[in-house]
Amino acid sequence: MHIINDEQAVYVLSPKNQPVAEVKPGDVIKFITMDCFSNQIKTERDLFSSIGWATINPATGPVAIAGAEPGDTLAVKIDDIQVAEQGVMVTVPEMGALGKILSTTETKIVPIKDGKAIFNDKITIPIDPMIGVIGTAPEKEDIPCGTPGRHGGNMDTKLIKKGSTVYLPVFVPGAMLAMGDLHAVMGDGEVSICGVEIPGQVTVTVDLIKGKQEMWPILETPLAWYTIASAEDLDQAADSALNAMVDFLGKRADFKLNDLVSLLSIAGNLEISQVVDPLKTVRMGIAKEIVQNYNLKF
Numbered sequence: 071m072h073i074i075n076d077e078q079a080v081y082v083l084s085p086k087n088q089p090v091a092e093v094k095p096g097d098v099i100k101f102i103t104m105d106c107f108s109n110q111i112k113t114e115r116d117l118f119s120s121i122g123w124a125t126i127n128p129a130t131g132p133v134a135i136a137g138a139e140p141g142d143t144l145a146v147k148i149d150d151i152q153v154a155e156q157g158v159m160v161t162v163p164e165m166g167a168l169g170k171i172l173s174t175t176e177t178k179i180v181p182i183k184d185g186k187a188i189f190n191d192k193i194t195i196p197i198d199p200m201i202g203v204i205g206t207a208p209e210k211e212d213i214p215c216g217t218p219g220r221h222g223g224n225m226d227t228k229l230i231k232k233g234s235t236v237y238l239p240v241f242v243p244g245a246m247l248a249m250g251d252l253h254a255v256m257g258d259g260e261v262s263i264c265g266v267e268i269p270g271q272v273t274v275t276v277d278l279i280k281g282k283q284e285m286w287p288i289l290e291t292p293l294a295w296y297t298i299a300s301a302e303d304l305d306q307a308a309d310s311a312l313n314a315m316v317d318f319l320g321k322r323a324d325f326k327l328n329d330l331v332s333l334l335s336i337a338g339n340l341e342i343s344q345v346v347d348p349l350k351t352v353r354m355g356i357a358k359e360i361v362q363n364y365n366l367k368f
């Protein structure tokens with residue numbers, strides 16, 4: 071197993087980033103990750119306003135995958151996610167979907183105990199660790215780790231967790247996989263602008279699918295297939311996620327187009343991943359059980 075430490079982190083996903091390691095398809099990698107504040111907020115006295123924007127959303131890596139070329143797809147199977155014993159949340163006026171109703175900046179420390187996030191003395195929430203940032207290098211531009219896109223990035227999708235596989239387009243030789251921004255638990259929308267932000271470790275198995283690529287990242291969970299698309303507003307993101315699902319299913323099953331559209335209307339689910347990042351993220355899902363007779367593979 072390859073271990074990538076959290077000092078080896080980037081704040082932008084870029085075709086110019088140099089790999090910190092090279093692995094082969096089929097290899098197992100453990101990424102040690104900082105939280106999205108680069109582990110700078112440790113107590114409720116440490117406020118978001120006191121940390122620099124330059125150190126928001128580190129992603130550990132990037133790791134080059136030998137043989138990966140533009141036009142391929144990197145399959146990242148998430149074998150395990152371990153999180154630390156304490157997570158952190160911030161609430162900041164004018165930030166997030168509810169920032170307009172806030173007048174003070176606060177930090178909330180959320181202890182993790184026996185698999186639960188201790189929110190207060192009356193509410194504990196079972197943790198469900200997930201990866202906020204996971205991506206390859208974009209084709210040309212530098213994209214801050216806090217922004218999602220076709221390369222993945224800050225998709226903040228709570229289903230990107232143990233047992234799922236993320237299929238990411240490869241735009242540069244080596245693919246350049248990086249990840250970070252773990253959340254011990256997060257709701258769809260991520261409305262305050264954060265989940266329970268937490269350092270941790272992610273173990274993944276990487277594989278390469280040669281000469282095949284979808285327009286947007288694809289997520290395979292034990293129960294469903296999803297397309298994940300991001301755009302400036304939810305309408306555009308929904309449109310992209312829907313069209314990506316039409317492409318994905320259309321290429322793999324012999325539906326008439328009108329039937330495919332009908333199927334998505336009765337058995338597909340359009341879901342919001344997050345509404346608080348520079349681009350918003352929507353996913354379109356179809357249960358594997360519904361399409362089981364088509365034996366779908368990426």
Ligand SMILES: [Zn+2]
Binds near residue numbers: 106202253264265
């Ligand atoms: Zn986060």
